[in-house]
Amino acid sequence: xxxxxxxxxxxxxxxxxxxxxxxxxxxxxxxxxxxxxxxxxxxxxxxxxxxxxxxxxxxxxxxxxxxxxxxxxxxxxxxxxxxxxxxxxxxxxxxxxxxxxxxxxxxxxxxxxxxxxxxxxxxxxxxxxxxxxxxxxxxxxxxxxxxxxxxxxxxxxxxxxxxxxxxxxxxxxxxxxxxxxxxxxxxxxxxxxxxxxxxxxxxxxxxxxxxxxxxxxxxxxxxxxxxxxxxxxxxxxxxxxxxxxxxxxxxxxxxxxxxxxxxxxxx
Numbered sequence: 529x530x531x532x533x534x535x536x537x538x539x540x541x542x543x544x545x546x547x548x549x550x551x552x553x554x555x556x557x558x559x560x561x562x563x564x565x566x567x568x569x570x571x572x573x574x575x576x577x578x579x580x581x582x583x584x585x586x587x588x589x590x591x592x593x594x595x596x597x598x599x600x601x602x603x604x605x606x607x608x609x610x611x612x613x614x615x616x617x618x619x620x621x622x623x624x625x626x627x628x629x630x631x632x633x634x635x636x637x638x639x640x641x642x643x644x645x646x647x648x649x650x651x652x653x654x655x656x657x658x659x660x661x662x663x664x665x666x667x668x669x670x671x672x673x674x675x676x677x678x679x680x681x682x683x684x685x686x687x688x689x690x691x692x693x694x695x696x697x698x699x700x701x702x703x704x705x706x707x708x709x710x711x712x713x714x715x716x717x718x719x720x721x722x723x724x725x726x727x728x729x730x731x732x733x734x735x736x737x738x739x740x741x742x743x744x745x746x747x748x749x750x751x752x753x754x755x756x757x758x759x760x761x762x763x764x765x766x767x768x769x770x771x772x773x774x775x776x777x778x779x780x781x782x783x784x785x786x787x788x789x790x791x792x793x794x795x
Contacts, residue, residue, distance in 0.1 A: 529559055530583040531618065539590045539628075540597040540606070548640060549604025552594065552614075552632075554624035556585035559616045560644055560681040563746040564708055566738045567611040580746070581681065584618050591627045598635040605638040605660060615645035617681065629654050642666065642705055644682035646691040655700045664703040664733070665692050669714045670721040677754040678710065678747075692728040702728065706780075707735030707794075711765035711772055712758055715779070722783050731790040734780050736773045739766055 534556060543551040556573055558565065561581025568580040575583050608614040614625040629651060632639055638660025641648060648663060655661050665688045668674060672685045683691075695702045704725050709715065725732065739747070751759040765772035777793045784791035 530578075532583065532585040533588045534585045535589045536587045536593055538597065539587065539593045540601060543607050543610060545607055545610060547605065548607040548610075550601075550637075551607040551610040552590075552628050553609040553612045554587055554590050554614060554628055555609075555612045555616065555618065556587065557581075557583045558612045558681075559584050559618060560613050560679055562644075562679045562682065563750045564678060564710070564737060564743050566741040566743065568742060570611050584616065586618065586622050586624060590624055591631060594628055594631050598631055598637065603636050603638075605640060606632055608639060608641045613643050613645060613682075614641065615643040615647040617645075617647075619645075620647055626651055626654065633657055640664070644679060644688065646683045646687040649691050649694055652695065652698050652700065655695075656698065662701045662703060662730075663695050664705050665689075666705045666707065667721065667725075668706070668708065668710060670717045670724075671713070673754075674710065674713050677750050689724055689728070692725070696728050701730050703731045703733060704729045705733045705735070707733065708737035709734060709773070709776060710737060711762045713755070713762075715776060718780070719783060722787055722789065726787045726789055729789070731792070732780075732784060734777075734791060734793045734795075736776075736795040737766065 539552055540550050543549060556570060565580060571578055571580060608625060619625050633654060639658060640662050642664040644666045655663060667685060667688055670685060675682060675685050692702050692704065751762060764770060773795060780793060781791060
């Protein structure tokens with residue numbers, strides 16, 4: 529892993545994500561190295577042609593910049609993060625996310641955290657002090673083998689599920705992001721996963737796989753290495769006209785209704 533340091537001119541940027549006013553990304557790149565990641569376009573910022581997941585740049589002045597911006601801008605809800613994972617492994621040492629949270633707390637912003645890391649538990653003390661906060665964990669599959677194949681640098685699935693329980697037990701509003709739903713992988717043991725999540729989250733978000741960001745070569749490499757027999761079905765499900773995702777929407781909606789879990793399918 530190549531770790532670098534960069535300086536940023538701004539860090540509290542407008543967000544195009546529904547319900548979010550701003551996004552804060554304390555890092556450039558991500559050590560989770562997810563094969564399907566849509567944020568690989570960020571390689572253009574100093575890392576053209578490099579393997580996504582092989583580098584992380586720490587925005588060393590992000591906290592100071594945020595302090596100035598947060599004092600000036602209209603208050604609102606901040607996403608941590610939109611094109612990186614705020615709790616990726618380097619955060620354990622550098623603590624940029626925690627320091628950004630402290631600024632946002634002091635300035636009266638709300639926060640929405642989405643991560644694949646149980647390191648998020650470290651900051652429960654801060655989350656409890658926010659008037660407006662929600663913390664989500666991404667769960668792509670109940671099978672940790674899928675995680676090892678597609679999300680090699682992220683926390684194991686059991687650790688994420690435990691994190692949701694601990695957050696919920698501490699009174700922190702929680703949600704699970706089931707996405708991207710990987711055809712014939714994410715939907716295996718879906719009933720069991722929803723049974724586990726039912727008393728740990730306030731809601732679910734569900735999304736499909738985005739293949740318009742140059743990620744298919746990496747996805748195909750993972751399929752060929754771990755699920756070669758699945759690749760034809762997987763790719764067929766992604767083609768225009770395939771009923772896979774519409775059928776999945778119907779199934780997820782029904783299963784969530786059966787368990788009284790609020791759900792929003794965002795595709």
